[in-house]
Amino acid sequence: MKKEHTLIILSILAFLYCLARAVGLSMTHDESATVLEFASRPFWKVVTNDPGRANNHLLNTLLIQFFTLFGNNKFLIRLPNLLAGGLFLYFSYRLVRAIATGWWEQLLAFSLLVFNPYLLEFFSLARGYGLGMGFMVGSLYFLHRFREARQLRPLAWSMGLAVLACYSNLTMLTYFVALIVVANLLMLLPVKEINRRRWLRANLTILFFSLVLFALIFAPLSALIREGELYYGGTRGVLPNTF
Numbered sequence: 630m631k632k633e634h635t636l637i638i639l640s641i642l643a644f645l646y647c648l649a650r651a652v653g654l655s656m657t658h659d660e661s662a663t664v665l666e667f668a669s670r671p672f673w674k675v676v677t678n679d680p681g682r683a684n685n686h687l688l689n690t691l692l693i694q695f696f697t698l699f700g701n702n703k704f705l706i707r708l709p710n711l712l713a714g715g716l717f718l719y720f721s722y723r724l725v726r727a728i729a730t731g732w733w734e735q736l737l738a739f740s741l742l743v744f745n746p747y748l749l750e751f752f753s754l755a756r757g758y759g760l761g762m763g764f765m766v767g768s769l770y771f772l773h774r775f776r777e778a779r780q781l782r783p784l785a786w787s788m789g790l791a792v793l794a795c796y797s798n799l800t801m802l803t804y805f806v807a808l809i810v811v812a813n814l815l816m817l818l819p820v821k822e823i824n825r826r827r828w829l830r831a832n833l834t835i836l837f838f839s840l841v842l843f844a845l846i847f848a849p850l851s852a853l854i855r856e857g858e859l860y861y862g863g864t865r866g867v868l869p870n871t872f
Contacts, residue, residue, distance in 0.1 A: 632732045633726070633732070635736065636722055636725070636726070636735065636736070636739050637722070639739065639740075639743070639744075640718040640719070640721075640722055640743070643714075643718055643743055643744070643749060644714060644715055644718055646749060647711055647714045647749055647752040647753050648711060648753075650749075650750070650753035651703075651704060651707040651708075651710075651711050651752075651753040651754075652704055654753060654754075655703075656703055656706075656755075657754060659684065659754075659756060660703075660706065660707075660754055660755040660756065662684055663684065663685070663686070663689070663690060663693065663755055663756065664693060664697075664706060664755065666682070666684070666685075667682070667684070667685045667690045668690050668693040668694050668697065670690075672691075672694070675687065675690050675691060675694070676691070676845075676848070676849070677848040677849060677852065678848065678849030678850075678852040678853065679852060680852065680856060681849070681851075681852025681853045681854075681855055681856035681858055682853075682856070682858060683853060683858040683859070685849070686756060686757025686758075686760075686797060686798050687757070687796050687797070687845075687846075687849055688757065688760055688793065688796045688797040689709060689710070689755065689756060689757040689760055689797060689798075692709035692760075693706055693709065693755060696708050696709060703755075706755045707753060707754060707755045709755070709759075709760060710751065710752050710753070710754060710755060710756065710758075710759035710760055711752055711753065711759075712763075713752060713759045713760045713762070713763030713764070713797075714749070714752025714753075714759060714763065715763075716763035716764070716766075716767060717743075717752065717759075717762055717763040717766050718743065720763075720766040720767040720769070720770045721739060721742050721743055721766055722739065723770050724742075724766065724769060724770045724773060725738045725739045725742065727770070727773055727774075727777075728773065748762070757797040757798035758797075758798055760793075760794075760797035760798070761794045761795075761797040761798035761800070761801045762794075764790045764791070764793040764794035764797060764801075765790070765791070765794045765801060765804055767786075767790040768786075768787045768788075768790035768791040768794060768804075768808065769787075770787075771783045771784070771786040771787035771790065772784075772787045772808065772811065772812065774786075774787075775787060775812065775815070776815050779816075779827065781830060781831060781834055784812060784831055784834055784835075785834050785838070787808065787812070788808070788834060788835060788838035789838060791804065791805050791808050791838070792805075792838050792841055792842045792845070795842055795845075795846065796842075796845055796846065799846065799849075799850065799853075802846075805842065809835055809839070812831065812835065813828075813831075813832070816828045816831060
């Protein structure tokens with residue numbers, strides 16, 4: 630067996646692990662709330678997050694609505710994130726093969742990136758986290774392609790996947806901002822090699838996808854702000870929330 634096939638076999642094993650969990654695990658509280666409270670809403674109320682709730686992961690809810698057209702069971706409900714797990718593994722493989730040089734370096738990098746049980750857990754649950762991570766790793770892969778080729782197409786793919794990551798889970802907005810900063814640094818450094826025309830065209834691409842994202846999340850994010858749902862952890866203080 631060729632050494633490079635090892636990563637493919639490890640990817641298949643990781644996917645089978647996620648598949649077994651998606652089939653075998655009972656529904657969690659948050660998954661049930663997603664299905665009963667959010668996926669049962671009309672389409673427009675989902676995309677506008679009306680009423681505003683942080684538990685409504687927009688793209689995940691819409692995909693649950695679509696897949697449950699074929700039946701209402703937990704596997705179909707979890708299928709979007711399971712498929713995102715396949716996306717995560719595929720782009721992890723491509724990214725590691727593109728960046729790491731030796732085989733042992735590739736094996737170590739792939740293992741560190743993939744074999745975290747707390748990370749793999751998200752690809753077996755009907756939440757937006759798995760979708761967000763799958764799209765984010767794809768975005769990172771195309772960012773690397775943009776760095777190597779300096780062409781707009783990989784940048785457009787990277788930005789498009791980042792938009793999907795944010796629409797899956799709004800916490801990915803921090804990644805979206807970081808992506809814009811890093812993409813510009815890649816074009817501006819070293820200073821002597823700046824191509825102003827390419828920089829302008831690249832930022833027009835970035836602006837386009839930023840406007841698409843703004844159009845998608847303005848209403849649901851406004852609803853979260855209006856309902857006071859943008860909080861981290863408890864709201865009564867450390868001691869009351871701890872004890």
